Amino acid sequence: MKKSVFAVALNHRSQTEHWNEAFHQSPYKTPPKTPVWFIKPRNTHRKMGDVISLPEQQQTFSGGTLAVVMGKVARKIRAADAEQYIAGYALANELSLAEESFYRPAIKAKCRDGFCPMGEMAGLKDVSALDIVTEVNGVVKQSWSTSELHRNAAELIAALSDFATLQAGDVILLGTPQQRIPVNAGDSVTIKAQGLPTLTNSFSDETNVKTQPDGHPTLFALGLNYADHATELDFNAPEEPLVFIKAPNTVTGDNCVSVRPDNLEYMHYEAELVVVIGKTARNVKRAEAFDYVAGYTVCNDYAVRDYLENYYRPNLRVKSRDTLTPLLAKITPREAIPDVQNLQLKTFVNGELTQSGSTRDMVFSVAFLIEYLSEFMTLQPGDMIATGTPKGLADVKPGDEVVVEVEGVGRLTNRIVSEKQFEENLK
Ligand SMILES: O=C(O)C/C=C\CC(=O)C(=O)O
Numbered sequence: 001m002k003k004s005v006f007a008v009a010l011n012h013r014s015q016t017e018h019w020n021e022a023f024h025q026s027p028y029k030t031p032p033k034t035p036v037w038f039i040k041p042r043n044t045h046r047k048m049g050d051v052i053s054l055p056e057q058q059q060t061f062s063g064g065t066l067a068v069v070m071g072k073v074a075r076k077i078r079a080a081d082a083e084q085y086i087a088g089y090a091l092a093n094e095l096s097l098a099e100e101s102f103y104r105p106a107i108k109a110k111c112r113d114g115f116c117p118m119g120e121m122a123g124l125k126d127v128s129a130l131d132i133v134t135e136v137n138g139v140v141k142q143s144w145s146t147s148e149l150h151r152n153a154a155e156l157i158a159a160l161s162d163f164a165t166l167q168a169g170d171v172i173l174l175g176t177p178q179q180r181i182p183v184n185a186g187d188s189v190t191i192k193a194q195g196l197p198t199l200t201n202s203f204s205d206e207t208n209v210k211t212q213p214d215g216h217p218t219l220f221a222l223g224l225n226y227a228d229h230a231t232e233l234d235f236n237a238p239e240e241p242l243v244f245i246k247a248p249n250t251v252t253g254d255n256c257v258s259v260r261p262d263n264l265e266y267m268h269y270e271a272e273l274v275v276v277i278g279k280t281a282r283n284v285k286r287a288e289a290f291d292y293v294a295g296y297t298v299c300n301d302y303a304v305r306d307y308l309e310n311y312y313r314p315n316l317r318v319k320s321r322d323t324l325t326p327l328l329a330k331i332t333p334r335e336a337i338p339d340v341q342n343l344q345l346k347t348f349v350n351g352e353l354t355q356s357g358s359t360r361d362m363v364f365s366v367a368f369l370i371e372y373l374s375e376f377m378t379l380q381p382g383d384m385i386a387t388g389t390p391k392g393l394a395d396v397k398p399g400d401e402v403v404v405e406v407e408g409v410g411r412l413t414n415r416i417v418s419e420k421q422f423e424e425n426l427k
């Protein structure tokens with residue numbers, strides 16, 4: 001089963017040069033200090049030769065790139081040691097709509113069905129200056145070199161594995177140039193590089209291209225989906241759902257520990273209702289949305305605010321860290337919850353009630369979120385949507401016991417430990 005496909009934005013010099021002026025102004029203020037990670041979820045995954053259906057009325061762009069494939073579990077790896085954790089490389093096409101902003105996750109631009117075909121893997125010794133060539137209908141349209149990247153595969157593995165344990169089979173896409181190549185229905189696009197199997201896909205405007213890729217369920221999460229929480233963070237409530245994606249490494253269970261990184265100002269809890277999809281959903285209207293819900297569970301969507309940068313905010317380094325998404329394994333069937341928009345959410349820290357809200361106050365309801373996401377991507381059974389947290393955040397410290405609960409759905413307990421305590425337990 002294919003594992004996680006991570007990708008990094010703004011890793012090609014042409015991108016940071018193009019955006020440099022904007023990155024010194026609001027809302028960015030400074031160029032990114034750490035890699036700008038995002039995820040290509042399983043609905044985007046395709047293979048060599050698959051036909052890919054293009055969205056109507058919006059221009060899709062090709063993004064030929066190099067993918068590094070992990071060969072074994074990698075946690076807090078030094079760049080100098082990364083080579084021994086690499087299984088090989090493959091070519092990928094990181095398809096996207098136009099990238100007009102890096103301020104919030106570009107789910108609608110990057111996570112559409114079929115937007116990440118990948119070729120077969122091969123072993124390569126040196127990818128430091130590999131030419132990645134894109135042909136459209138047999139004509140070379142682009143060639144760029146991996147020597148033009150800010151961070152190479154080893155540096156990216158070190159940066160990502162510092163907060164997210166990588167598994168064998170996990171993939172990192174190394175980046176794409178600023179200039180992207182338009183792709184239209186009827187086109188055939190080939191990505192080539194010396195020593196690697198070629199990747200060719202054709203593109204269609206047919207909406208009935210059925211491919212059910214394998215891969216682990218997608219965990220979506222909502223930012224600022226409660227107006228009072230947005231206010232406490234000095235934001236206005238969003239006008240469109242602020243959706244980000246979490247990778248499986250971050251999920252832990254009931255009565256497990258969550259690691260508070262050292263030397264932090266502020267790490268807070270977030271009690272959230274989680275919706276579990278029960279049936280393949282594409283272009284579902286909100287009136288029928290609950291037909292596609294298997295049930296509900298609870299998560300604690302911890303946030304390390306110190307690591308927030310204004311790029312695909314909140315970035316994976318904030319929201320997809322190992323152990324920082326406790327999730328209740330028990331799913332309460334949909335039928336047991338007559339009105340999911342009328343449930344109390346609570347957090348207790350060391351027995352004291354510190355957060356209390358109601359799903360009545362969601363900015364975007366469960367039904368709306370299913371309609372919104374399924375309009376541009378296929379949701380599959382097992383996919384989950386963490387629907388946001390109300391106001392009432394507070395910092396948590398090692399030793400704290402944190403309990404989050406959703407009325408009628410469940411209760412989730414976990415204890416905060418320091419990095420030192422966690423490492424000692426790993427020995
Ligand atoms: O970018 C931010 O500061 C907020 C992002 C996520 C908040 C969140 O997880 C929630 O509102 O729940």
Ligand SMILES: [Mg+2]
Nearest residue numbers: 270301388389
């Ligand atoms: Mg949250």
